[in-house]
Amino acid sequence: MVTQAAPAEERSRRHLLDVAGLDWRSLQKLLASAGEMQQLLDSPAGGSDALRGVGVTTLFYEPSTRTRLSFEAAATALGARVTTFDVATSSVGKGESLIDTVRTLEALRSQVIVLRHERAGAPWLAARHFGGSIVNAGDGWHAHPTQALLDLSVLSRHLGDSGGSLAGRRIAIVGDLLHSRVVRSNLHTLTTAGATVVLAGPASLTTGFAEHAASFRGTPGSVQLVGSIDEALHNADAVMALRIQRERLTPGELDSLEAYRAAWGLTEARLAALAPRALVLHPGPMNEGVEIDPDVADGPRSLVLEQVRAGIPMRMAVLQQVVSEARA
Ligand code: CP
Numbered sequence: 001m002v003t004q005a006a007p008a009e010e011r012s013r014r015h016l017l018d019v020a021g022l023d024w025r026s027l028q029k030l031l032a033s034a035g036e037m038q039q040l041l042d043s044p045a046g047g048s049d050a051l052r053g054v055g056v057t058t059l060f061y062e063p064s065t066r067t068r069l070s071f072e073a074a075a076t077a078l079g080a081r082v083t084t085f086d087v088a089t090s091s092v093g094k095g096e097s098l099i100d101t102v103r104t105l106e107a108l109r110s111q112v113i114v115l116r117h118e119r120a121g122a123p124w125l126a127a128r129h130f131g132g133s134i135v136n137a138g139d140g141w142h143a144h145p146t147q148a149l150l151d152l153s154v155l156s157r158h159l160g161d162s163g164g165s166l167a168g169r170r171i172a173i174v175g176d177l178l179h180s181r182v183v184r185s186n187l188h189t190l191t192t193a194g195a196t197v198v199l200a201g202p203a204s205l206t207t208g209f210a211e212h213a214a215s216f217r218g219t220p221g222s223v224q225l226v227g228s229i230d231e232a233l234h235n236a237d238a239v240m241a242l243r244i245q246r247e248r249l250t251p252g253e254l255d256s257l258e259a260y261r262a263a264w265g266l267t268e269a270r271l272a273a274l275a276p277r278a279l280v281l282h283p284g285p286m287n288e289g290v291e292i293d294p295d296v297a298d299g300p301r302s303l304v305l306e307q308v309r310a311g312i313p314m315r316m317a318v319l320q321q322v323v324s325e326a327r328a
Pocket of ligand 1: 063064065066067068138147283284285
């Protein structure tokens with residue numbers, strides 16, 4: 001069998017483009033580093049100057065609250081020079097290409113670009129033209145590596161064994177699988193951590209996932225696609241509700257938001273099917289009253305805000321790692 005080598009930019013650890021391909025040892029290293037970063041955040045200094053003088057630019061072509069602000073908080077806590085690139089008022093509106101933008105940012109002394117883009121693969125393109133580090137902050141429907149890493153840190157803390165492993169744990173992910181970069185990245189991290197991931201969503205929004213689940217390169221059976229939310233929730237140790245991505249829906253994919261809630265919404269009544277003390281997650285932003293009810297989002301099992309908080313130390317760990325690799 002001829003195996004094709006991954007492109008150089010994908011192999012280079014000076015970028016974080018994807019979590020696909022990261023083995024358990026690499027994930028454990030990031031979890032441990034995020035733990036150390038949390039200690040730094042909790043210390044009187046509140047951070048370090050490990051990235052002093054390093055130029056970090058957040059370049060977001062799609063809206064964001066959590067990811068952009070937590071990357072900026074993370075870079076600031078490490079002493080970096082942080083620049084927010086405002087796409088709306090930039091020369092992107094005059095036709096400046098992604099390649100031209102990243103080359104321009106390099107000329108302006110950015111060493112790290114945190115990139116969110118509506119096109120899958122855009123971070124790989126940027127990495128081919130940028131001399132520093134590219135960190136993927138979400139590309140189209142394809143990948144959201146740091147969301148999956150922070151979700152893993154939260155789940156490992158609550159459900160993991162002493163080494164953080166999720167072996168024997170059952171994690172349900174419910175909702176709009178089709179448009180979700182979060183689910184695609186979480187499949188890799190959670191199964192690599194040993195969990196079984198049970199997926200469910202309406203047929204119109206699970207296109208391709210049966211094949212994906214069947215061919216997933218992990219332990220056989222580690223990804224299962226089931227036909228109803230009750231089946232997905234049955235005995236699950238945690239459930240993650242996915243956002244209905246109204247901006248990506250095409251006509252006919254969803255009858256109505258009310259019908260969606262009735263069939264697939266995470267309601268208090270449905271939580272009874274979960275394992276005792278099971279946890280509730282949502283990557284945000286939430287459509288409360290659609291994929292998750294407000295009393296569930298704010299309820300005692302909810303880790304939604306803990307996920308947001310976990311974004312800062314995990315993104316500090318990622319920034320530190322890519323800069324160290326770039327310096328090596
Ligand atoms: N979870 C997430 O990516 O949220 P934002 O779009 O607010 O960054």
